[in-house]
Amino acid sequence: MSTMNAAPSPLNTRSLTAHGPVIPVIVIHRLEHAVPMARALVDGGVRVLEITLRTPVALQAMRLIAQEVPQAIVGAGTLRTPGDVEAALEAGCRFGVSPGYTAALGRACRDMGLPLLPGVATASEVMTACDDGLDFLKFFPASAAGGIPMLKSLAGPFPEVSFCPTGGISAQTAPQFLALPNVAVCGGSWLTPHELMEAGDWAGITQLAREASALRA
Numbered sequence: 001m002s003t004m005n006a007a008p009s010p011l012n013t014r015s016l017t018a019h020g021p022v023i024p025v026i027v028i029h030r031l032e033h034a035v036p037m038a039r040a041l042v043d044g045g046v047r048v049l050e051i052t053l054r055t056p057v058a059l060q061a062m063r064l065i066a067q068e069v070p071q072a073i074v075g076a077g078t079l080r081t082p083g084d085v086e087a088a089l090e091a092g093c094r095f096g097v098s099p100g101y102t103a104a105l106g107r108a109c110r111d112m113g114l115p116l117l118p119g120v121a122t123a124s125e126v127m128t129a130c131d132d133g134l135d136f137l138k139f140f141p142a143s144a145a146g147g148i149p150m151l152k153s154l155a156g157p158f159p160e161v162s163f164c165p166t167g168g169i170s171a172q173t174a175p176q177f178l179a180l181p182n183v184a185v186c187g188g189s190w191l192t193p194h195e196l197m198e199a200g201d202w203a204g205i206t207q208l209a210r211e212a213s214a215l216r217a
């Protein structure tokens, strides 16, 4: 099957911000969790899902969710190589997220038609991504790389850049990030805690999603 046929129409990563203030960063260890977890998030109003490429079942999980949960907008996280981009597209992902940025990854995403939300942590990395036409960027690891003071500092030289801070953010701290003019959305793993996933507590995940959907300081 051609990857171009498998993927629905491409989207602009900035359009992801229209669906709510939080993008969950999801680690799936058991394939059977994929669909009920995605449905639980969608039920709580969270449609944009970043599934990390960190577990052996990640690609199968993306494919299943893309097929079974049409309301979900599935993206692949932890993209590092052109091979990852190809695999994500084949799994039906509509966007990609990377922890950092390389020209090779940017080229692969452009060539293969996968919208990319690339990670940056410094001004130089912002400049590199902007040179390649990317101005909606993941700020990662947000808390460890300077948090809110760093985002305020980046707003001066990069007024056109919008960020999705991710890494070390919680339901309690997200509103402070979301209050910044250059923060469009936040990312985080708190919507899908390992314990709730293992317990199959899908109602609990829906509740966390509902609370996250309502966060906008």
Ligand code: 3PG
Pocket: 025, 140, 166, 167, 168, 169, 187, 188, 189, 190
């Ligand atoms: C990650 O690295 O898994 C993401 O950045 C999420 O980080 P968090 O678990 O601190 O939310």
